[in-house]
Amino acid sequence: KAGVTQTPRYLIKTRGQQVTLSCSPISGHRSVSWYQQTPGQGLQFLFEYFSETQRNKGNFPGRFSGRQFSNSRSEMNVSTLELGDSALYLCASSLGGSPGETQYFGPGTRLLVL
Amino acid sequence: DQQVKQNSPSLSVQEGRISILNCDYTNSMFDYFLWYKKYPAEGPTFLISISSIKDKNEDGRFTVFLNKSAKHLSLHIVPSQPGDSAVYFCAASGMGNYKLTFGKGTLLTVNP
Numbered sequence: 001k002a003g004v005t006q007t008p009r010y011l012i013k014t015r016g017q018q019v020t021l022s023c024s025p026i027s028g029h030r031s032v033s034w035y036q037q038t039p040g041q042g043l044q045f046l047f048e049y050f051s052e053t054q055r056n057k058g059n060f061p062g063r064f065s066g067r068q069f070s071n072s073r074s075e076m077n078v079s080t081l082e083l084g085d086s087a088l089y090l091c092a093s094s095l096g097g098s099p100g101e102t103q104y105f106g107p108g109t110r111l112l113v114l
Numbered sequence: 115d116q117q118v119k120q121n122s123p124s125l126s127v128q129e130g131r132i133s134i135l136n137c138d139y140t141n142s143m144f145d146y147f148l149w150y151k152k153y154p155a156e157g158p159t160f161l162i163s164i165s166s167i168k169d170k171n172e173d174g175r176f177t178v179f180l181n182k183s184a185k186h187l188s189l190h191i192v193p194s195q196p197g198d199s200a201v202y203f204c205a206a207s208g209m210g211n212y213k214l215t216f217g218k219g220t221l222l223t224v225n226p
Contacts, residue, residue, distance in 0.1 A: 107157045
Protein backbone atom coordinates (compact mmCIF):
# COMPACT_ATOMS: atom_id res chain seq x y z
CA LYS A 1 0.00 0.00 0.00
CA ALA A 2 1.20 3.48 -0.75
CA GLY A 3 1.84 5.63 2.28
CA VAL A 4 0.58 9.07 3.14
CA THR A 5 1.63 11.62 0.55
CA GLN A 6 1.92 15.36 1.00
CA THR A 7 2.41 18.09 -1.54
CA PRO A 8 4.33 20.24 -1.95
CA ARG A 9 7.33 19.08 0.05
CA TYR A 10 8.84 22.55 0.34
CA LEU A 11 7.32 25.99 0.13
CA ILE A 12 8.58 29.53 0.56
CA LYS A 13 6.09 32.32 1.14
CA THR A 14 6.18 35.88 2.38
CA ARG A 15 4.32 37.40 5.31
CA GLY A 16 0.70 38.16 4.58
CA GLN A 17 0.32 35.55 1.86
CA GLN A 18 -1.80 32.45 2.16
CA VAL A 19 -0.86 28.85 1.53
CA THR A 20 -2.66 25.58 0.83
CA LEU A 21 -1.12 22.21 1.65
CA SER A 22 -2.42 18.89 0.41
CA CYS A 23 -2.51 15.41 1.92
CA SER A 24 -3.55 12.06 0.44
CA PRO A 25 -4.13 9.38 3.07
CA ILE A 26 -3.39 5.69 2.88
CA SER A 27 -6.01 3.94 0.79
CA GLY A 28 -8.96 2.96 2.98
CA HIS A 29 -8.10 5.43 5.72
CA ARG A 30 -10.88 7.91 6.39
CA SER A 31 -9.36 10.00 9.17
CA VAL A 32 -6.80 12.69 8.43
CA SER A 33 -5.03 14.72 11.10
CA TRP A 34 -2.70 17.67 10.74
CA TYR A 35 0.20 18.59 13.01
CA GLN A 36 2.67 21.44 13.14
CA GLN A 37 6.25 20.75 14.17
CA THR A 38 8.52 23.58 15.30
CA PRO A 39 11.81 23.39 17.20
CA GLY A 40 10.38 25.17 20.22
CA GLN A 41 6.94 23.61 20.51
CA GLY A 42 7.47 20.14 19.13
CA LEU A 43 4.57 18.40 17.39
CA GLN A 44 1.25 20.14 17.97
CA PHE A 45 -2.17 18.99 16.85
CA LEU A 46 -4.01 21.27 14.43
CA PHE A 47 -7.21 19.41 13.52
CA GLU A 48 -8.66 16.08 12.49
CA TYR A 49 -11.18 15.25 9.79
CA PHE A 50 -13.34 12.22 9.22
CA SER A 51 -15.93 11.84 6.47
CA GLU A 52 -15.51 15.47 5.47
CA THR A 53 -16.26 16.66 9.04
CA GLN A 54 -13.89 18.23 11.50
CA ARG A 55 -14.04 16.10 14.67
CA ASN A 56 -11.24 17.65 16.70
CA LYS A 57 -9.49 20.98 16.71
CA GLY A 58 -6.29 22.11 18.43
CA ASN A 59 -5.44 25.49 19.89
CA PHE A 60 -4.51 27.38 16.78
CA PRO A 61 -5.91 30.70 15.52
CA GLY A 62 -8.64 30.82 12.93
CA ARG A 63 -6.06 31.58 10.23
CA PHE A 64 -5.49 27.83 10.18
CA SER A 65 -8.29 25.92 8.49
CA GLY A 66 -8.78 22.67 6.71
CA ARG A 67 -11.16 20.54 4.80
CA GLN A 68 -11.60 16.99 3.65
CA PHE A 69 -12.99 15.75 0.39
CA SER A 70 -15.22 12.78 -0.30
CA ASN A 71 -12.18 10.69 -1.34
CA SER A 72 -10.62 11.41 2.10
CA ARG A 73 -7.95 13.67 0.68
CA SER A 74 -7.44 16.73 2.84
CA GLU A 75 -6.14 20.24 2.49
CA MET A 76 -5.09 22.75 5.07
CA ASN A 77 -4.94 26.46 4.51
CA VAL A 78 -3.09 29.14 6.39
CA SER A 79 -4.10 32.71 5.65
CA THR A 80 -2.20 35.91 6.40
CA LEU A 81 1.05 34.10 7.02
CA GLU A 82 3.28 35.17 9.89
CA LEU A 83 6.98 34.48 10.39
CA GLY A 84 6.08 32.14 13.26
CA ASP A 85 4.15 29.89 10.87
CA SER A 86 7.45 28.60 9.50
CA ALA A 87 7.35 24.93 10.40
CA LEU A 88 7.08 21.37 9.19
CA TYR A 89 3.42 20.54 8.60
CA LEU A 90 2.64 16.87 8.97
CA CYS A 91 -0.40 14.98 7.88
CA ALA A 92 -1.34 11.62 9.39
CA SER A 93 -4.03 9.14 8.45
CA SER A 94 -5.80 6.34 10.25
CA LEU A 95 -8.79 4.11 9.61
CA GLY A 96 -10.86 6.46 11.72
CA GLY A 97 -13.12 3.92 13.31
CA SER A 98 -12.12 4.52 16.92
CA PRO A 99 -10.03 6.84 19.07
CA GLY A 100 -6.50 5.74 19.86
CA GLU A 101 -5.89 4.19 16.46
CA THR A 102 -2.37 4.28 15.16
CA GLN A 103 -1.79 7.28 12.92
CA TYR A 104 0.59 7.00 9.99
CA PHE A 105 2.46 10.10 8.96
CA GLY A 106 3.44 11.57 5.63
CA PRO A 107 6.84 13.14 4.95
CA GLY A 108 5.60 16.63 5.71
CA THR A 109 5.62 19.99 3.98
CA ARG A 110 8.37 22.35 5.05
CA LEU A 111 7.01 25.92 5.00
CA LEU A 112 9.32 28.89 5.26
CA VAL A 113 7.76 32.32 5.72
CA LEU A 114 10.00 35.28 4.90
CA ASP B 115 0.95 22.81 30.17
CA GLN B 116 2.90 19.86 28.81
CA GLN B 117 0.88 16.71 29.29
CA VAL B 118 3.47 14.36 27.81
CA LYS B 119 7.07 14.84 28.86
CA GLN B 120 10.28 13.35 27.64
CA ASN B 121 12.79 14.71 30.11
CA SER B 122 15.93 13.51 28.34
CA PRO B 123 16.61 15.55 25.20
CA SER B 124 19.32 13.12 24.17
CA LEU B 125 20.71 9.67 24.87
CA SER B 126 23.89 8.02 23.64
CA VAL B 127 24.49 4.24 23.77
CA GLN B 128 26.91 1.74 22.33
CA GLU B 129 25.90 -0.61 19.55
CA GLY B 130 24.61 -3.89 20.95
CA ARG B 131 23.62 -2.42 24.31
CA ILE B 132 20.12 -1.58 25.54
CA SER B 133 18.55 1.82 24.86
CA ILE B 134 15.89 2.95 27.33
CA LEU B 135 13.80 5.96 26.44
CA ASN B 136 11.43 7.38 29.03
CA CYS B 137 8.17 9.27 28.91
CA ASP B 138 5.92 10.68 31.64
CA TYR B 139 2.36 11.89 31.32
CA THR B 140 0.06 13.88 33.54
CA ASN B 141 -3.39 13.30 32.07
CA SER B 142 -5.01 10.23 33.63
CA MET B 143 -7.51 10.16 30.75
CA PHE B 144 -4.83 9.00 28.34
CA ASP B 145 -5.39 5.35 27.56
CA TYR B 146 -3.39 4.69 24.42
CA PHE B 147 0.31 5.32 23.99
CA LEU B 148 2.54 5.19 20.96
CA TRP B 149 6.21 5.56 20.09
CA TYR B 150 7.37 7.08 16.84
CA LYS B 151 10.83 7.39 15.34
CA LYS B 152 11.75 10.37 13.21
CA TYR B 153 14.68 11.02 10.91
CA PRO B 154 15.45 14.58 9.75
CA ALA B 155 13.32 15.78 6.84
CA GLU B 156 10.96 12.79 7.16
CA GLY B 157 7.64 12.24 8.88
CA PRO B 158 7.45 10.20 12.10
CA THR B 159 7.39 6.43 11.62
CA PHE B 160 5.20 4.36 13.92
CA LEU B 161 7.17 1.90 16.06
CA ILE B 162 5.02 0.35 18.73
CA SER B 163 1.96 1.09 20.86
CA ILE B 164 0.33 -0.01 24.08
CA SER B 165 -3.13 0.41 25.49
CA SER B 166 -3.76 1.14 29.15
CA ILE B 167 -5.13 -2.33 29.79
CA LYS B 168 -1.66 -3.77 29.27
CA ASP B 169 1.66 -3.18 30.99
CA LYS B 170 3.97 -4.52 28.30
CA ASN B 171 4.04 -4.92 24.54
CA GLU B 172 6.83 -6.40 22.45
CA ASP B 173 7.67 -6.24 18.78
CA GLY B 174 11.01 -7.65 17.82
CA ARG B 175 13.78 -5.55 19.35
CA PHE B 176 11.29 -3.04 20.71
CA THR B 177 9.41 -3.36 24.00
CA VAL B 178 7.20 -0.75 25.59
CA PHE B 179 6.42 -0.83 29.31
CA LEU B 180 3.55 1.07 30.91
CA ASN B 181 3.29 1.91 34.61
CA LYS B 182 -0.12 3.52 35.02
CA SER B 183 0.22 4.25 38.71
CA ALA B 184 3.39 6.22 38.02
CA LYS B 185 2.04 7.63 34.75
CA HIS B 186 5.25 6.49 33.10
CA LEU B 187 6.16 4.54 30.01
CA SER B 188 9.44 3.46 28.56
CA LEU B 189 10.72 2.09 25.27
CA HIS B 190 13.47 -0.51 25.36
CA ILE B 191 15.51 -1.26 22.26
CA VAL B 192 17.65 -4.41 22.48
CA PRO B 193 20.14 -4.70 20.93
CA SER B 194 20.64 -1.15 19.77
CA GLN B 195 21.91 -0.63 16.22
CA PRO B 196 23.43 2.44 14.54
CA GLY B 197 20.37 2.63 12.27
CA ASP B 198 18.27 3.26 15.39
CA SER B 199 19.85 6.70 15.69
CA ALA B 200 16.93 9.13 15.36
CA VAL B 201 14.56 11.27 17.40
CA TYR B 202 12.02 9.22 19.33
CA PHE B 203 8.64 10.69 20.21
CA CYS B 204 6.23 9.42 22.80
CA ALA B 205 2.56 10.19 22.07
CA ALA B 206 -0.70 9.66 23.90
CA SER B 207 -4.40 9.82 23.23
CA GLY B 208 -7.47 9.70 25.47
CA MET B 209 -10.86 7.99 25.24
CA GLY B 210 -13.04 9.67 22.69
CA ASN B 211 -10.24 11.89 21.48
CA TYR B 212 -8.72 11.42 18.07
CA LYS B 213 -5.73 13.68 18.55
CA LEU B 214 -2.26 12.62 19.61
CA THR B 215 -0.40 14.61 22.24
CA PHE B 216 3.36 14.36 21.73
CA GLY B 217 6.37 14.74 23.93
CA LYS B 218 9.20 16.89 22.63
CA GLY B 219 11.34 13.92 21.67
CA THR B 220 14.62 12.28 22.65
CA LEU B 221 17.54 12.15 20.25
CA LEU B 222 19.04 8.67 20.39
CA THR B 223 22.56 8.18 19.09
CA VAL B 224 23.86 4.63 18.79
CA ASN B 225 27.63 4.56 18.43
CA PRO B 226 29.30 1.75 16.45
